[in-house]
Amino acid sequence: MPKTLYDKIWDAHLVHEDADGTALLYIDRHLVHEVTSPQAFEGLRMAGRKVRAPDKTIAVPDHNVPTTPDRENGIENEESRIQVDALDRNAREFGVNYYPVNDIRQGIVHIVGPEQGWTLPGMTVVCGDSHTATHGAFGALAHGIGTSEVEHVLATQTLIQKKSKNMKVEITGSLLPGVTAKDITLSVIGATGTAGGTGYVIEYCGQAIEELSMEGRMTVCNMAIEGGARAGLIAPDEKTFAYVKGRPHAPKGAQWDAALAWWKTLKSDPDAHWDKVVTLRAEDIAPVVTWGTSPEDVLPITEVVPDPQSFAGGKVDAARRALDYMGLKPGQKLTDIEIDTVFIGSCTNGRIEDLRAAAEILKGRKIKVKRAMVVPGSGLVRAQAEEEGLAQIFIDAGFEWRLAGCSMCLAMNPDQLSPGERCAATSNRNFEGRQGRGGRTHLMSPAMAAAAAITGRLTDIRDMMATIA
């Protein structure tokens, strides 16, 4: 029977399946961060259990860590410190792979995994974090789990699962100038809604996806969860193999050859069955921003704030509440919305390519917003950006140049918006209070965020590109 890529990875990891379809799936990589793991390690300890496969478990603190240079002196916030210390203790006691706060390889778990070669095609990857979907860019089946499941994976290296349905999202043709992976992924959510992918694993394909770099593919898969899908994935190709090759934990020598031979089979069969298909034309995708408090509240930057009455059903109230929270009026031009703060970073857009795209816009210019910060996704991204001279461009433009972590993506550390403060952010969630109580978030690509930093309002990057040229 013809199979999808998801079917193939699923079958290759099936330990056991009950008659009712409840399956035990083997997990190849288990990523762990400090927020969703303490209760799981504590559970192991109380039951006298060990981590079954410490060599397949990778721990790194990211959510709570301060991103200011003084963090080497320790974490000031007591609760954050306790949580980061707990990860430190657990990682050492249970003997898992570990990148502590002051290791240059530390960073956001979804950036560190691929960077270190832990994430490889055809793997099953889980983490107590919904954005685990990021790793799907490598053709790995990767998804978020809750803390009870974290404990389950630590103890058994398996997960109890029911198979999802197969959904294909095809982006035909090539992207136009100024349009990025972030615009693809936001536009898909805009088209399907935040529950459009519920019950599915999405495979992204089509020319525009093939033309993306690995960084761009990670951005696309990262937000599969925002569309409700269990996971998003992209078939591995030569770009994938080239990215993986030579990374610290990638296979080498004869093992590389064997791995490569298998990886090349990892694609959906031409006549595979899809339960749902969504097709978007790349030429129809514009640079987009979000106007509301759900990632599905997305519009091309050339549009105006919508009228809540134009929606159906329960969404009318949600849209009214969103506009109220965001302090916006129907009919207002998106490009007239003034911005206080710009945040460039997160597991969606905290990689080197994202920093390059933002720096290109910022070069030789000054910011007009009150505050702007760049938080590289890992210590290694940071080092590379410094080497390429990007850090200096950011600093000269007026940005704060931070250390790696999740930072203002979810504002668990001191990087927070104050009530009413409006932020252009490259992260993935614009929920109420996400970046700080009362904070207002507009999601967009790194280049669009850089443009907003310069003009002080939401800006069509294409106008900016015209003036650069």
Added chain:
Amino acid sequence: MEKFTTLTGVAAPMPLVNIDTDMIIPKQFLKTIQRSGLGKNLFDEMRYDDQGNEIPDFVLNQPAYRNAQILIAGDNFGCGSSREHAPWALADFGIKAIISTSYADIFYNNCFKNGMLPIILPQEQVDILMEDARKGENARISIDLESQTVTSADGQVFSFELDTFKKHCLLNGLDDIGLTLEKVTKIDTFEEQAGQARPWV
């Protein structure tokens, strides 16, 4: 884990769609290293003002709903992050069941690990129960897991679908890890074979 068999109680109406995990339990409460004690911060930013005073309009602050055990919610409840703190906070508050048309995947799974039952019903039936819930203490809703039914205040019975394995675990209060470890020889065998087929993993 606590068993779930039957439940009759007050239901709180929350018709908003896309209630996300950041609303259910904002991130400043994720710094705990325990599972308990999160109930007081459930829906924190909707429930309390900047000074920490209760906002009287918020449903769970109203006298009729302070002891609610059921939530009737809009579509796509629990979307957003994987934080199990969301079901922990709901459970700690006293919510044992939720009724909606749909849930986010991870949240849905997390509920079952904590002895909670998220029920999926079609829109018309959720609408009827939402009306019941608006009547506060005068309208109790009953849930029977064994027969997979919800009974409205005036005796209408709605059936819901549920995965047999999840139902079995909930009815018997079974711990997943214990169940999986009964299959440990299968895991050993798989690991050995996969180790030969894909030694680079």
